[in-house]
Amino acid sequence: MIPLALLAGLAGVVGFAAVREPRVARAPIVLGPTAAQVRATASSDDGEPRTLTIVDTATQTMNMKVAAAFVPDARAAEIVRRMRYGAAGTYILEMLEDDSSVARWPERPTEPIRVWVDPDPSLSGWDPRYAAAARDGFKRWTAAGIPVRMNFVLDSGDAEVRVHWTGEFEGAKLGVTSRRRNRNYWLVSADITIALHERGGAALGAGPIMAIAAHEAGHALGLGHSPHDDDIMAAGYDRQPEPSGRDLVTMQLFYTIPPGRFR
Numbered sequence: 001m002i003p004l005a006l007l008a009g010l011a012g013v014v015g016f017a018a019v020r021e022p023r024v025a026r027a028p029i030v031l032g033p034t035a036a037q038v039r040a041t042a043s044s045d046d047g048e049p050r051t052l053t054i055v056d057t058a059t060q061t062m063n064m065k066v067a068a069a070f071v072p073d074a075r076a077a078e079i080v081r082r083m084r085y086g087a088a089g090t091y092i093l094e095m096l097e098d099d100s101s102v103a104r105w106p107e108r109p110t111e112p113i114r115v116w117v118d119p120d121p122s123l124s125g126w127d128p129r130y131a132a133a134a135r136d137g138f139k140r141w142t143a144a145g146i147p148v149r150m151n152f153v154l155d156s157g158d159a160e161v162r163v164h165w166t167g168e169f170e171g172a173k174l175g176v177t178s179r180r181r182n183r184n185y186w187l188v189s190a191d192i193t194i195a196l197h198e199r200g201g202a203a204l205g206a207g208p209i210m211a212i213a214a215h216e217a218g219h220a221l222g223l224g225h226s227p228h229d230d231d232i233m234a235a236g237y238d239r240q241p242e243p244s245g246r247d248l249v250t251m252q253l254f255y256t257i258p259p260g261r262f263r
Contacts, residue, residue: 090250091231095224101261103181104222104254105148112151116159123167125196125203133206134163134194137213140232140242141221144251148221161190161220163213168197174204175212177219185259190220211241218247222254 087093096102105113115138117131138150153159169176179190194212197203204212211232218233225235232243233250243251 086249086253086256090246090253091226091228091233092250092253094227095250095254096262098224101185102222102254102257102259103179103185103187104257104259105187107147107255109147109149112149113161114153114159115150115161115163116153116156117163118156118165121165123165123196125167126165127206129206130165130196130209133210134213137210137215138217140210140214141217141248141251144243144248144255146221146251146255148255160188161192163216164191164193166193166195168195168199168201171199174198174208175216177216179220179222181259185261187220187222192216192220207241214242218243218251221251223247223251226250 115135117134119128119131120126135152138152142149150161156162174195176193177190178192179187181187192213194209194216195204196209215232223233226233226247228234228244228246229236230240230244231247232240233247234240
């Protein structure tokens with residue numbers, strides 16, 4: 001258990017280089033029947049069999065939420081189809097309410113994302129174990145099974161994701177991520193900065209730094225914040241030392257969605 005005082009500001013401020021465009025109100029997509037509907041056979045007054053359709057109301061509610069998140073076009077219809085069967089058990093819809101776009105890395109099963117972690121920042125209180133802890137935080141996402149891999153490089157000039165260090169931030173935040181995308185909403189690079197101390201000077205230690213790195217790596221891979229306190233991607237994280245099952249399935253679903261704006 002990591003103390004609340006150490007990780008209360010884990011999510012902090014996440015900077016994005018891309019400017020969010022104003023939202024435009026659009027009519028929601030109308031969904032058709034789903035696999036969750038149950039068909040039953042009954043007899044009519046004349047004795048002939050007939051088919052009854054019994055709608056799963058929980059699934060119907062989920063369909064309405066999914067439909068409201070997207071503009072009605074062919075691209076969005078395909079996304080709705082995918083999310084209809086996968087959104088339950090994730091926080092993907094809450095993410096899309098905060099930011100109506102998906103920016104992620106393209107599928108690169110044979111070309112890993114190149115990650116550089118500063119091994120010697122010349123800061124007071126630096127411990128070489130912190131660099132290893134940050135790398136461990138990144139590795140926690142491999143269990144999500146997403147179609148990208150990460151590889152650690154020694155040259156910062158060759159990296160696409162760079163991890164920097166600072167003594168401490170003002171306020172409660174302990175980590176900041178700035179990510180950049182191209183016009184097609186593919187991520188192209190990210191910079192992460194992690195504090196060595198909480199405000200006031202108390203050292204964080206390798207365990208909390210691993211958790212902070214995992215949170216910021218989630219942002220670097222494209223995720224926003226979770227509304228659930230026990231997820232690593234929670235904005236006010238204070239408990240989870242690594243990605244939860246909900247974090248992992250959200251990341252997995254996220255990487256099935258084509259990038260772009262939805263409204």
